[in-house]
Amino acid sequence: MKKAHRLDNITFSRIRMQSKLVDQMEAEGKDMIRFTWGEPDFMTPDYIKEAAKKAIDDNFTKYSDYCGPLNFRKAVCDKYERENGLRFExxxxxxxxxxxxxxxxxxxxxxxxxDEIIIPNPVFNIYKMIAGICGAVVREYALKEENEFQIDIEELEGxxxxxxxxxxxxxxxxxxxSVLTRENMEAVAELVKDRDILICSDEIYERLTYDGVQAVSPANIPSLYEKTIIINGFSKAFAMTGWRFGYVITPKHLWEPLYLHAGFQVSGLPSFILEAGAVALNDEAKYGTVEKMRASFDERRKYLVKEINAMKHFSCLTPKGAFYVFMNIKKTGMTSDEFVDWLVQNYGVAVITGNCFGSEGEGFVRISYASSMEDIQKSCRLLHEADQALG
Ligand SMILES: Cc1ncc(COP(=O)(O)O)c(C=O)c1O
Structure with a gap:
């Protein structure tokens, strides 16, 4: 049986494939340091785990609404009003x-x-793949190191x-x-203000920013509020990757088709998870867990950036958000694929090739610093060795 044509151009996640290779090397007895997955090394905070256990005991074990119960949706709205200055219902x-x-x-x-969709290059690769499933034409705007990874508005206009x-x-x-500046976002707003275009804003890392920078949502720009669909979730800031838990916030006029479609895609999340999600958002300030994790990521970020920029063949901009460093390896003379392979085989340090996030990622590798400080320090010693071996 042939698969449906909509899957013709879909490929497996290269992050997962590269991670599997590392698993294999580890199974063969090699000592590895992994900076491959975008997964916090922290455990889900206890107050959230307790809330989920209690919800099961309280019999939140029945079907949920396709959009989640009211208390969960209200908790999302309260969070966005409190932290992001945005009012939703x-x-x-x-x-x-x-x-x-x-x-x-x-x-x-x-x-x-x-239909045409314009996505960043580089970016987490689900967007390109899902657009392919839709049969949409993908166009890409480049986020370049020399522009501090901001959007080149003229290019976007073109x-x-x-x-x-x-x-x-x-x-x-x-x-x-990187984090887009308000000015950059306003320039995007100006460009699309008279056009019937949706902005899909992936804000999964919005709580994880540094150096006093705050992530601005396109919805914070008044003319984009009615055009912006926000994507967010619990995986990163709440260390809940395995819970598989996120949400969409949409302008009211776009809610109905999303709700209708959601009913056929997953037909609602487990009820006890939704209850725990409401507690996670409502009580977070009481425990300060996001801030504790953010502060720890910040410490690792500063260390890693300083170490990288002290080396001859590697460099990086100081990232202002998420938990990734996009390390420039162009001075090594190797391609991203060659470098990743060389580093893992010779030094046991596993990173992800920049080009698997888009062509603009060639010449770079992604290092996820959501790993222990001990591993980061050890890998920096190995990176220094690698740097010296390159001459
Ligand atoms: C930009 C971005 N969007 C979405 C996701 C998916 O997150 P989730 O675990 O909530 O599905 C990731 C995960 O790495 C991501 O980096």
Missing amino acids: PDQVISTVGAAQAAYLVLTTFLDPG LLTKKTKMIVICSPNNPLG
Whole structure:
């Protein structure tokens, strides 16, 4: 039996494939340090685990609404009002199976074959793949190191056509760790203000920013509020990757098709998880868990950036968000693939090739510093050795 044509251009995640290779090497007895997965090394905070256990005991074990119960959706609205200065109503929120399914829901709800979607290059690769499943035409705007990974507005303007239906924004960005400035976001707003274009804003890292920088949502720009669909979730800031828990916040006029479609994609999340999600958001300030993790990431970030920029063949911009350093390896003379292979084989340090996030990532590798300080220090010693071996 042949698979459906909509899967013709879909490939497995290279992050997962590269991680599997590392698993294999580890199984063969090699000592490895992994900076491959975008997964916090912290455990889910206890107050959230307790809330989930209690919810099971309290019999939150029945079907949930396709968009999640009111208390969960209200908790999302309260969070956005409190932390992001944005007012939403509960009937603008839909629960999803992680931010990944949120992206699937949003793109497959609005993109028809032949529609055009503009995505960042580089970016976490689900957007390109899901757009491919929709049969949409993907155009890409480059986020370049020499522009501090900000959007080149002229370039973006040149990509707009009558068929453009959606622009994806990811800030803080995976793999870059960059955060778009308010001015940059305002320039995007100016560009699309008279066009019927949706902004899909991936905000999964919005709580993880540094040096006093705050992530601005496109919805914070008044003219974009009615155009912006927000994707967010619990994986990163709450260390809940395995819970598979996220949400969409949509302008009211776009809610109905998303809700309708959500009913057929996953038909609602487990009720006890949704209850725990409401507690996670409502009580977070009481425990300060996000801030503790953020502060720890910040310490690792500063250490890693300083070490990298002290080496001859490697360099990086100081990331302002997420937990990634996008390390420039162009001075090594190797391609990203060659470098990743060389580093893992000779030094046991596993990183991800920049080009698996888009062509602009060639010449870079992504280092996830959501790993222990001990591993980061050890890997820096190994990176120094590698740097010296290159001459
Ligand atoms: C930018 C971005 N969006 C979405 C996701 C998916 O997150 P989730 O675990 O919530 O599905 C990730 C995960 O790495 C990501 O980096």
